[in-house]
Amino acid sequence: MLTLSGRVQQIKPSPTLAITAKAKALQAEGIDVVNFGAGEPDFDTPDNIKEAAIKAIREGFTKYTAAPGIPELKQAICAKLKRENDLDYAENQIIVSCGGKHSFYNLAQALLDPGDEVVIPAPYWVSYPPMVSLAGGVPVIIEAGQEQGFKITPAQLESAITPKTRAVVINSPSNPTGAAYTLDELKALAEIAVSKDILIISDEIYEHIIYDGFEQFSPAQIGPEVKERCVILNGVSKSYSMTGWRIGFTAGPAELIAAMTKIQSQSTSNPTSISQKAAIEAYNGPQDYVRNVLKHFDERRRYIVKALNEIPGIACANPQGAFYAFPGVSGLIGKKCGGKEIDSSLTLCEMLLDEVKIAVVPGEAFGAPGYMRLSYATSLENIKKGVGRLAEFVEKLS
Numbered sequence: 001m002l003t004l005s006g007r008v009q010q011i012k013p014s015p016t017l018a019i020t021a022k023a024k025a026l027q028a029e030g031i032d033v034v035n036f037g038a039g040e041p042d043f044d045t046p047d048n049i050k051e052a053a054i055k056a057i058r059e060g061f062t063k064y065t066a067a068p069g070i071p072e073l074k075q076a077i078c079a080k081l082k083r084e085n086d087l088d089y090a091e092n093q094i095i096v097s098c099g100g101k102h103s104f105y106n107l108a109q110a111l112l113d114p115g116d117e118v119v120i121p122a123p124y125w126v127s128y129p130p131m132v133s134l135a136g137g138v139p140v141i142i143e144a145g146q147e148q149g150f151k152i153t154p155a156q157l158e159s160a161i162t163p164k165t166r167a168v169v170i171n172s173p174s175n176p177t178g179a180a181y182t183l184d185e186l187k188a189l190a191e192i193a194v195s196k197d198i199l200i201i202s203d204e205i206y207e208h209i210i211y212d213g214f215e216q217f218s219p220a221q222i223g224p225e226v227k228e229r230c231v232i233l234n235g236v237s238k239s240y241s242m243t244g245w246r247i248g249f250t251a252g253p254a255e256l257i258a259a260m261t262k263i264q265s266q267s268t269s270n271p272t273s274i275s276q277k278a279a280i281e282a283y284n285g286p287q288d289y290v291r292n293v294l295k296h297f298d299e300r301r302r303y304i305v306k307a308l309n310e311i312p313g314i315a316c317a318n319p320q321g322a323f324y325a326f327p328g329v330s331g332l333i334g335k336k337c338g339g340k341e342i343d344s345s346l347t348l349c350e351m352l353l354d355e356v357k358i359a360v361v362p363g364e365a366f367g368a369p370g371y372m373r374l375s376y377a378t379s380l381e382n383i384k385k386g387v388g389r390l391a392e393f394v395e396k397l398s
């Protein structure tokens with residue numbers, strides 16, 4: 001009999017990818033599903049970026065590159081960090097990996113020994129806890145519900161830290177909640193990280209997708225003491241609609257970057273050569289694309305939040321960033337749909353797909369039962385149709 005490792009048996013497949021796959025399978029059968037499951041922008045990759053990749057292919061830039069990425073891309077990333085985040089990084093403090101997810105994976109592998117703890121605020125991005133577990137680490141979850149703006153307090157962070165704690169993960173703006181930490185809030189958390197000498201893993205993948213004039217900061221901007229304990233994760237996936245190109249990066253202490261490079265050199269080797277050329281164009285080329293798509297996201301955000309809040313039993317906070325609405329649905333729990341009780345947000349989301357053909361990810365996937373995530377990275381027309389179906393479903397509940 002085949003026996004699989006304990007390591008792989010302790011994790012589950014990504015639930016967001018699973019719900020999207022189920023929605024796509026129904027769509028392939030010709031069923032009209034409104035898909036709120038997507039964790040990626042619905043816009044096409046900008047043409048100038050595509051052209052850079054085509055040029056790379058034509059010029060034969062199709063071989064292995066340096067494992068941590070080509071110098072030209074690292075320079076473009078350093079320039080981006082300077083220009084947009086006012087941060088100075090050297091090339092040996094940057095590693096390019098196969099997407100932001102892979103960046104976190106390599107980081108966990110390079111950082112954690114068995115039993116080492118990583119503090120993860122819930123609601124969290126689905127992949128943080130399993131990647132920590134796969135590295136032998138222990139995810140320590142702290143809860144930040146809607147009543148506290150989906151943000152952890154300094155007191156919560158402090159009480160979660162033990163002698164085994166190596167790092168805390170801050171994802172601002174957040175997937176799935178859209179919540180974002182202000183500079184003052186980051187300072188208060190960073191003070192604890194510095195005093196307890198733990199790393200701050202700052203996932204800044206949604207840094208450009210922010211609303212209502214929100215001022216985005218990286219914890220690394222607070223000062224040198226914080227910067228030396230900060231590991232920035234970012235990439236081109238969300239900012240430039242490049243999820244399929246698989247380019248992410250880590251910026252942090254040179255020693256840690258060298259360790260991650262060693263792991264990458266013995267596992268995936270370099271990220272795709274062609275995609276690296278495309279990413280250079282993303283960072284060095286015109287940036288108007290980012291502002292243009294933001295207008296669309298903002299229009300959709302305003303619509304969906306208002307429409308969700310008009311449905312009895314649903315309460316949706318206003319997201320400051322990213323492209324997700326994360327309403328509380330506890331007002332619907334205990335109600336019945338055709339005799340069947342809605343006993344959890346998970347059941348609710350299953351019913352929504354079965355009964356009214358809308359794909360929504362249950363809060364359980366993000367360590368937050370009682371909520372659900374709707375991605376508004378889909379057309380306003382789809383959003384109107386889908387939220388309309390949700391409202392009809394709720395109306396029929398008893």
Ligand SMILES: *Cc1c(COP(=O)(O)O)cnc(C)c1O
Pocket residue numbers: 039098099100101102125171174175203205235236237238243246247248
């Ligand atoms: C999408 C996402 C990433 C990175 O995704 P990649 O496609 O692997 O670059 C990282 N963190 C969060 C929170 C995300 O939502």
